[in-house]
Amino acid sequence: MERKPRKIGLESDEAQLARDLQKYQANALELGATRVKIIRTDEILVDERVTLKCQIPRCFGYGGGANCPPNTLKPAELRELLQKYKRALFFVKEIPSNIIVRDKATIKERVAAYQDVYKIVTEIESMAFYDGYYLAFGLGAGSCRHTFCGLAEDCAALKGEKCRFPLRARPSMEAVGIDVYKMIVSAGWTIYPIGSGAKPEEIPCGVLAGIIVVQ
Numbered sequence: 001m002e003r004k005p006r007k008i009g010l011e012s013d014e015a016q017l018a019r020d021l022q023k024y025q026a027n028a029l030e031l032g033a034t035r036v037k038i039i040r041t042d043e044i045l046v047d048e049r050v051t052l053k054c055q056i057p058r059c060f061g062y063g064g065g066a067n068c069p070p071n072t073l074k075p076a077e078l079r080e081l082l083q084k085y086k087r088a089l090f091f092v093k094e095i096p097s098n099i100i101v102r103d104k105a106t107i108k109e110r111v112a113a114y115q116d117v118y119k120i121v122t123e124i125e126s127m128a129f130y131d132g133y134y135l136a137f138g139l140g141a142g143s144c145r146h147t148f149c150g151l152a153e154d155c156a157a158l159k160g161e162k163c164r165f166p167l168r169a170r171p172s173m174e175a176v177g178i179d180v181y182k183m184i185v186s187a188g189w190t191i192y193p194i195g196s197g198a199k200p201e202e203i204p205c206g207v208l209a210g211i212i213v214v215q
């Protein structure tokens with residue numbers, strides 16, 4: 001996908017931003033997103049109770065990676081930062097329910113699905129960067145500790161070493177306190193709660209979400 005660096009300007013060009021967001025929307029679909037929406041940043045719903053769910057019940061990934069709580073950006077910090085941004089691209093990718101439900105037999109497919117989400121996020125983030133939105137940033141789904149370093153003993157970044165996947169790994173939306181479920185429903189899309197007791201036959205489909213805050 002095109003990455004021709006565009007000269008950075010001082011004035012914000014609303015018409016250009018609208019065209020670019022539409023281009024990113026098409027790119028995200030091309031990269032495998034199922035549904036994509038251009039949103040205002042005040043539609044990004046941040047709620048401290050989301051990161052509470054990383055601890056109660058305690059997620060097996062809690063504290064395990066540099067991009068997961070309590071090591072990443074706090075909801076209050078994100079809320080404040082978002083006030084400086086205007087537009088974002090929010091997307092979901094549908095995942096068959098037998099893959100999304102935690103089961104050792106489908107772990108490869110599940111990890112690949114999460115990796116696909118990070119790919120969409122980081123590709124669009126990079127496109128935005130080269131288009132001059134140099135403060136753009138993306139957030140994925142799940143945990144990079146399991147998505148990229150599942151076979152490694154630990155998180156390299158937490159040991160003070162270079163992250164093994166700096167161009168792909170990002171915090172997830174939920175890790176920084178975004179109420180992904182509510183945002184999906186607010187967008188008019190569908191999501192079901194999928195916990196450890198979920199049965200694939202009871203869930204029509206799973207979804208994973210990602211977001212790129214552009215400007």
Ligand code: SF4
Nearest residue numbers: 144149155156163164
């Ligand atoms: S080293 Fe692995 S677990 Fe740690 S931040 Fe990078 S991708 Fe995530």
